[in-house]
Each structure stands twice: as C-alpha cells, then as structure tokens.
Amino acid sequence: MAIDVDTTAGSWTKERRKASRKANRKLHRKEYTWAAIFMAAPIVGWLAFLLFPLGFSVYASFTNWNGLGAMSWIGLDNYVRLINDPYFWKALWNTVFYMIGIPIGLTLSLLLALALARRIPGRTFFRTVYYIPVISSLAAIAILWQWAYNGDFGLVNQFLAIFGIDGPNWLMDPTWSKPALIIMAIWKGLGYSTILYLAAVQAVPRSLYEAAALDGANAWQRFRTITLPMVRPVTFFLVVTNIIAGSMIFTEINIMTPTGGPSWSTASLVWYIWNQAFRNLSMGYATSMALVLGILVLIVTVIQFRLNRRNDFSIE
Amino acid sequence: MRKKGMAAAAVTVAGALLLAACSSDGSSGDASEEPDTSGGDAPNELTFMFRGGEYDKLAYETAIAAFEEETGADVTMIITDADQYATKLQAAIAGNQVPDVFYVEPGRIQGYVYANVLADLTEYVDQSVIDNIWDFGVDAYRFDVESGERGQDGDPFYALPKDVGPFGFGYNTVMFEEMGLEAPSPDEPLTFDEFTELAKQLTVDKDGDGELDQWGTGLNVVWNSQAFVWGAGADWISEDQKTVTVDTPEFAEALQWFADLGLVEGVTPSAEQAQTLDTYQRWMAGEIGFFPVAPWDIGTYNQVAADNPDVFGYDVIPYPVANEGDDWATWIGSLGIAVSENSKNKELAAQLATYLSTDLEAQKILAENKVQIPNLIDYATGEWLETDAPAAGWPANTKAFVEIAQEKGRPLPGTWTYTPEWYDNFWVGIESVVDTGDQSAADYVAAKQTEMQMLLDQSWVSADQAKAQG
Numbered sequence: 001m002a003i004d005v006d007t008t009a010g011s012w013t014k015e016r017r018k019a020s021r022k023a024n025r026k027l028h029r030k031e032y033t034w035a036a037i038f039m040a041a042p043i044v045g046w047l048a049f050l051l052f053p054l055g056f057s058v059y060a061s062f063t064n065w066n067g068l069g070a071m072s073w074i075g076l077d078n079y080v081r082l083i084n085d086p087y088f089w090k091a092l093w094n095t096v097f098y099m100i101g102i103p104i105g106l107t108l109s110l111l112l113a114l115a116l117a118r119r120i121p122g123r124t125f126f127r128t129v130y131y132i133p134v135i136s137s138l139a140a141i142a143i144l145w146q147w148a149y150n151g152d153f154g155l156v157n158q159f160l161a162i163f164g165i166d167g168p169n170w171l172m173d174p175t176w177s178k179p180a181l182i183i184m185a186i187w188k189g190l191g192y193s194t195i196l197y198l199a200a201v202q203a204v205p206r207s208l209y210e211a212a213a214l215d216g217a218n219a220w221q222r223f224r225t226i227t228l229p230m231v232r233p234v235t236f237f238l239v240v241t242n243i244i245a246g247s248m249i250f251t252e253i254n255i256m257t258p259t260g261g262p263s264w265s266t267a268s269l270v271w272y273i274w275n276q277a278f279r280n281l282s283m284g285y286a287t288s289m290a291l292v293l294g295i296l297v298l299i300v301t302v303i304q305f306r307l308n309r310r311n312d313f314s315i316e
Numbered sequence: 317m318r319k320k321g322m323a324a325a326a327v328t329v330a331g332a333l334l335l336a337a338c339s340s341d342g343s344s345g346d347a348s349e350e351p352d353t354s355g356g357d358a359p360n361e362l363t364f365m366f367r368g369g370e371y372d373k374l375a376y377e378t379a380i381a382a383f384e385e386e387t388g389a390d391v392t393m394i395i396t397d398a399d400q401y402a403t404k405l406q407a408a409i410a411g412n413q414v415p416d417v418f419y420v421e422p423g424r425i426q427g428y429v430y431a432n433v434l435a436d437l438t439e440y441v442d443q444s445v446i447d448n449i450w451d452f453g454v455d456a457y458r459f460d461v462e463s464g465e466r467g468q469d470g471d472p473f474y475a476l477p478k479d480v481g482p483f484g485f486g487y488n489t490v491m492f493e494e495m496g497l498e499a500p501s502p503d504e505p506l507t508f509d510e511f512t513e514l515a516k517q518l519t520v521d522k523d524g525d526g527e528l529d530q531w532g533t534g535l536n537v538v539w540n541s542q543a544f545v546w547g548a549g550a551d552w553i554s555e556d557q558k559t560v561t562v563d564t565p566e567f568a569e570a571l572q573w574f575a576d577l578g579l580v581e582g583v584t585p586s587a588e589q590a591q592t593l594d595t596y597q598r599w600m601a602g603e604i605g606f607f608p609v610a611p612w613d614i615g616t617y618n619q620v621a622a623d624n625p626d627v628f629g630y631d632v633i634p635y636p637v638a639n640e641g642d643d644w645a646t647w648i649g650s651l652g653i654a655v656s657e658n659s660k661n662k663e664l665a666a667q668l669a670t671y672l673s674t675d676l677e678a679q680k681i682l683a684e685n686k687v688q689i690p691n692l693i694d695y696a697t698g699e700w701l702e703t704d705a706p707a708a709g710w711p712a713n714t715k716a717f718v719e720i721a722q723e724k725g726r727p728l729p730g731t732w733t734y735t736p737e738w739y740d741n742f743w744v745g746i747e748s749v750v751d752t753g754d755q756s757a758a759d760y761v762a763a764k765q766t767e768m769q770m771l772l773d774q775s776w777v778s779a780d781q782a783k784a785q786g
Contacts, residue, residue, distance in 0.1 A: 064785075152594050
C-alpha cells in the first residue's frame with residue numbers, strides 16, 4: 001500500500017509526517033498481527049504433530065519403554081541391540097529387496113502411459129481399469145491375492161499351467177514369497193504411476209518430436225532423447241515417493257503372511273517394528289528401529305535430490 | 317471487523333490443526349473418525365470396547381439391555397475390527413482414554429497390570445460366580461504381581477472370560493464309514509502308532525488316476541503340533557516359565573513323528589499342497605480324515621455337512637498320545653473382559669464384566685449360534701450338553717470340548733510369559749523340518765534351545781523392568 005507523504009519543510013509538515021508514520025505503524029502492526037496469526041496455524045500444527053512426536057520418538061528410542069508404563073533411560077542400549085539383532089538386518093534386507101519392484105513398476109507404467117497416450121479405441125476404459133487397484137482397499141486386495149497365490153487353486157498357478165508351467169507355492173516358498181509380494185505391489189501401484197506418466201507424456205511439446213523427425217531421428221531416438229528427459233521430473237517424484245512408501249510396506253505382509261512368511265522371508269522392517277511395539281511390548285526398541293529406518297529413507301531421498309539437481313535441465 | 321477477523325483466524329487455525337492431524341496416509345486411518353474410548357463420567361455411565369462378529373454383538377446387546385434395566389447404568393458399546401483391536405486398545409491406554417470395560421488377551425495381563433491399567437476384580441466378584449466358571453477361564457487372568465507367576469489358583473484375577481476356546485480334534489465320519497473303518501473312540505485317545513496306521517489306510521487314490529486324492533490328515537505345524545508334543549510328555553517351557561525345554565528326546569521324537577507323517581509316511585498332502593487354507597478346504601471337501609475341530613468352526617462344518625452329506629460329516633475325539641495310557645492334551649484359548657483401574661465407576665464396571673461373562677441368556681445366544689461353548693459350568697455340563705447342544709447342531713461328542721475346558725486344555729506356550737517372542741521364534745525356520753526335511757527335529761530343537769532361552773530370559777528381564785517402572 002503506498003502512502004503519500006509531504007516532505008517539504010515546516011512544523012506543520014513534521015507533525016503531519018509524524019501522524020502519518022504513526023498511522024502507518026498502526027496499520028502495519030495490525031497487518032503483522034494478522035500475518036502472524038495466520039502463519040501460526042501451520043507452525044503450531046507442525047510443532048504439535050511433527051516436531052513434538054519426532055522429539056518424543058527420539059527420546060523414547062533411548063529408553064526402555066513398553067508403551068504402557070513409565071520410560072527409563074537406557075542410553076544407546078536399543079541401538080546396540082539393533083546392531084546385534086539378526087532379525088533387524090533380515091527385515092531390513094527384505095525391505096530393500098521389495099524396492100526391486102520400483103524400477104519394474106515405473107518401466108511398465110511408462111510403457112502403459114505411452115500406449116494410452118495414443119488414440120487407441122477404449123483408452124478411457126483402460127485408464128479406468130488400470131486405476132481401479134489404486135482406489136481399492138489394500139486389505140481387500142491382499143486377501144484376493146492371497147487366494148490368487150494359493151498353490152493348488154490359485155489363479156496365478158492356473159494361468160501358468162496354461163503354458164505348461166508348474167507354478168510354485170508362492171506364499172509358502174521362501175524363494176518366491178518376496179517376488180509374490182512385489183508382483184502384487186506393482187499391480188496395485190501401476191495405475192497411479194501410469195496416470196502421472198500419461199500427463200507428463202501428453203505435456204511434451206509436439207514441436208520437439210516434429211523437429212527431431214525432420215532431423216531424421218527414429219522412434220527409439222525420439223523416445224530416448226525427448227520423452228525420457230521430459231518425463232524425468234515425474235520419474236523423480238515417483239522414485240522418491242515409491243521408496244518412502246516401499247520402506248513402509250506392512251499391511252499386505254501382515255495379512256498375507258502374518259507370521260513373517262516361511263523362514264521369515266517376507267518380514268519387512270515396519271512389520272518387525274510393529275511386532276516389537278505391540279506384540280512384544282518393546283516400544284522403545286521399536287522406536288529406535290523406526291528412527292533408523294527414517295534416517296535411511298532421508299539419506300536415500302537427499303541423494304535422489306542431489307542426483308536430480310545434477311541432471312536438471314530446462315528448455316530454452 | 318475485528319470479531320470477524322478473529323473468527324476467521326480461529327477457523328483457520330482449527331482447520332490447519334485438523335488437516336495436520338489427518339494428513340497421514342490413509343493406511344493409518346483417519347484420526348478424526350476414532351471413537352471416544354474414554355470411560356464414562358457420570359455415576360451410571362460406562363463404556364465397553366470389544367471386537368467380534370454379529371452374534372457377539374447380538375448377545376451383548378441383549379445382556380447389556382438387561383443390565384441397564386437392572387442397574388440403571390448407561391452403557392456405550394464400542395466395537396472394532398478384530399485385527400485392529402489390540403493396537404487401538406494400546407493407543408487408548410497410551411492416550412489415557414481407557415474404556416471402563418474392555419476385552420483383554422491372557423498374554424497381556426502382566427504388562428497391563430504392571431502399567432496399572434487393569435483393576436483387580438477379586439474383591440468385586442462373588443466366589444460362587446467364580447466357582448461356576450471353568451477353572452481355566454479365570455486362571456487365565458490370574459497374576460501374582462510379586463512372584464510374576466501366572467495361572468495359579470488363588471491369585472488375584474484381572475478379568476473374567478468372554479469365552480474359553482477348546483481346540484479339539486475330529487475325524488470325517490463319512491470317510492470312515494465308506495472305508496469300512498472302525499470309528500475312533502470318543503473317550504480314549506489313539507496312540508501315535510494307531511493314528512499313523514489309520515492315516516495310512518485313509519490315504520488312497522480313489523479315482524485310480526495314479527495320484528492321491530484322499531489323505532489321512534493335513535496339519536499345520538504352528539497350530540497343531542502342540543497337542544502331539546504334549547501327548548508325548550514334552551513341552552516348550554518348564555512349569556515355572558523360566559526354562560525352555562525343547563531340547564529333549566521326547567520333544568524331538570514327537571516333532572520328528574509329526575514331520576514324518578508327511579515326509580516319510582506320506583499321509584498328508586505334499587508340502588506344496590499343505591497351506592493351512594488348502595488342508596482346511598480339503599477337509600471340508602471330504603479329502604482328509606483327521607483335522608482340528610474348534611467351536612468357532614462348528615457353524616461352517618455343519619453347513620458343509622448339510623450341503624455335501626455324501627462326503628463330509630464329523631465328530632470330535634481326543635488328540636492322539638505317544639503311548640497307551642498317556643494323558644492327552646490340547647491348547648485352549650480365551651479372551652477376557654477386564655475393567656479399567658482408573659474407571660470412575662469401577663464397581664459398576666465390574667458388575668458389567670461379570671454380567672457379560674456369566675449372563676445365562678447371553679451364553680445361550682452365543683452357544684446356540686455356535687460361537688463358543690458356555691462359560692457356566694452348571695449350564696454347560698447340564699442342560700446344554702443334554703438338550704441345547706444337540707438341538708443346536710453341536711457334534712455328537714461335544715463333551716470332548718467340555719473335557720478340554722475342564723482339564724485337558726493348556727494355554728499356548730508363551731501365554732504365561734511377559735512376551736511371547738521366545739515362543740514365536742520356535743517357528744522361524746520350522747519348514748526345514750516339516751516341509752523339506754533338510755534338518756532333523758533333534759538338530760532343530762538343539763539349535764533353537766539357546767536362542768529361545770535367550771529371548772525368554774530377556775522377557776523376564778523386561779517383566780522385572782516393567783514391574784519396577786510401574
């Protein structure tokens with residue numbers, strides 16, 4: 001807001017300037033107050049629902065706490081226990097293994113998006129079909145897939161039998177239990193990634209393809225040098241969010257393999273954390289594992305951001 | 317203007333807080349939809365948090381209506397999904413929003429008592445009421461805070477049973493008739509040898525295509541091996557709950573015998589076919605001779621028997637034992653009804669817990685709908701066993717369930733200890749013994765003994781710490 005101030009000399013002018021400054025200050029003070037109040041809302045929310053729980057978790061991770069009674073400070077004991085706990089490492093390995101599904105899922109999503117971006121008949125129908133798993137209940141989907149993976153009667157093995165393949169007993173075989181869960185996770189997330197990729201693919205300027213075609217670029221070259229770089233922001237977003245979501249995999253494991261799978265082959269870190277917290281009453285220890293997982297995810301995400309910045313580009 | 321501005325700011329702050337509170341991903345649930353689980357404030361107000369199916373709800377609505385009329389109480393029922401109950405209860409405890417009356421599992425008693433969550437019900441419930449409930453139904457919730465001992469008669473109890481769940485054993489009556497085999501005794505247990513012999517006779521290729529399509533049995537090791545281990549005189553843990561006892565010849569022999577049913581004798585579906593779900597389905601499809609039968613299965617089994625009377629019928633028998641004259645045993649579960657130590661209406665809440673556990677009408681509804689056997693000894697062993705159970709379609713030898721509730725039932729190992737982690741550990745890697753046969757039972761239990769003992773010791777240390785911390 002601009003305020004006209006007379007700068008000519010004279011006491012009257014001084015008085016006027018003083019009064020004006022006062023009014024100005026009053027007006028600003030009011031604005032500052034309201035600004036502070038409105039800014040306080042997210043800050044209070046952040047303090048109450050993020051910083052306080054985080055600080056509480058950090059403190060709890062240094063205590064012996066069963067989640068019910070009082071805490072007692074034990075220093076680094078939980079972290080020492082964690083380092084020496086073979087089940088923590090096994091669960092961490094399983095969790096990392098599940099990440100194999102991310103590049104596979106993204107590749108399939110991009111291919112699907114490229115297909116759906118073409119003017120093929122029934123593409124709206126297909127877009128809807130691929131998106132249905134995204135909006136379906138994960139618990140319901142897990143139960144359905146549990147049946148589909150049934151060694152004898154499951155749809156998956158019946159399908160494989162058409163090609164003469166004797167399918168494994170997916171969820172009861174330590175070798176196949178993790179791939180089984182990965183396949184399900186890819187299927188569940190395909191629609192979401194596809195929709196984002198579809199939007200990105202459709203936003204690529206046609207002129208770039210036309211120019212490349214004029215220069216003699218073939219379809220593969222156009223895809224590699226135009227489409228892929230142009231959808232990189234979406235890829236980056238999906239990789240980061242999928243890694244975060246993948247590190248929290250729990251529901252499907254708890255439903256499909258409630259004891260952690262054969263030879264503990266499906267137990268994820270969050271599943272183990274949940275068990276320690278709520279079944280074994282080791283909330284302090286569970287919190288320390290949760291913090292380590294959080295830090296690992298943070299490190300991976302920071303690396304992702306760094307790499308992405310290095311590869312950043314813009315169209316002139 | 318000023319007032320409007322303040323109102324706008326207040327709405328914004330409230331909205332932001334609400335959004336922040338609900339901004340977690342969908343999997344963790346919407347916090348704004350959580351029911352208020354805190355106990356009632358007014359002298360006659362109570363909250364009751366529980367999980368269960370439609371018949372549980374029906375039975376409790378009936379019982380609570382009668383209770384409200386009788387006492388003038390105002391009871392609010394909070395029902396949750398079974399798989400989320402334990403987590404929600406723990407969250408309610410952590411948030412100091414404990415309901416007045418709620419379900420509790422026997423394995424949780426120690427932790428909850430140390431944390432001052434559960435009220436000691438001993439002084440609120442008449443001895444005559446206790447005397448008419450199965451011993452296990454009350455012992456499951458007994459706990460001596462000083463010694464840390466569980467299940468000892470005479471110790472204070474912190475819940476009354478919602479139910480007791482005897483995990484029985486059964487056989488396919490139609491299959492036995494078809495095969496011309498003599499039905500097993502409803503009273504005397506088979507020996508392991510007799511059981512194996514019968515299972516071999518039941519395992520046949522009925523349609524002559526070269527592949528087996530009927531088996532003697534098909535048992536999941538995690539849920540079914542306890543009875544066989546106990547039937548051989550072995551156990552997972554010593555009586556004082558301080559020593560793991562899996563590394564004994566009796567234990568190893570029983571486990572090996574169990575594994576050999578499939579690996580050597582070939583009387584179970586192959587490892588690939590042996591998911592619990594599969595054997596359960598095969599049992600109901602009339603392809604398996606012996607299989608567990610528990611009260612919560614009765615409704616389903618009756619329906620299957622009515623739909624396919626040519627292939628499926630069943631009855632209950634004792635679990636096999638290693639040698640003639642040995643005592644048979646099986647596990648029995650329970651769910652308790654507890655009262656919050658901090659309830660403002662503790663006495664009324666204890667009255668409600670007693671009512672829910674022992675109200676005859678509620679018990680009749682639950683038993684008639686095949687949800688559970690009655691908690692009341694006089695009713696269960698009298699009118700129910702003689703007339704009500706047969707009329708409702710309970711199996712001919714239902715008295716086997718009563719026998720389990722009376723004396724043959726034991727809690728699952730791990731129930732009496734502060735945490736069950738040591739017991740859960742036993743099953744990690746069991747496939748190498750029962751499915752692939754890569755490891756002998758003797759080697760397996762020898763390898764497990766040390767790790768399980770370490771976890772059990774840790775459980776006791778945790779219990780002592782919880783006791784000290786309060």
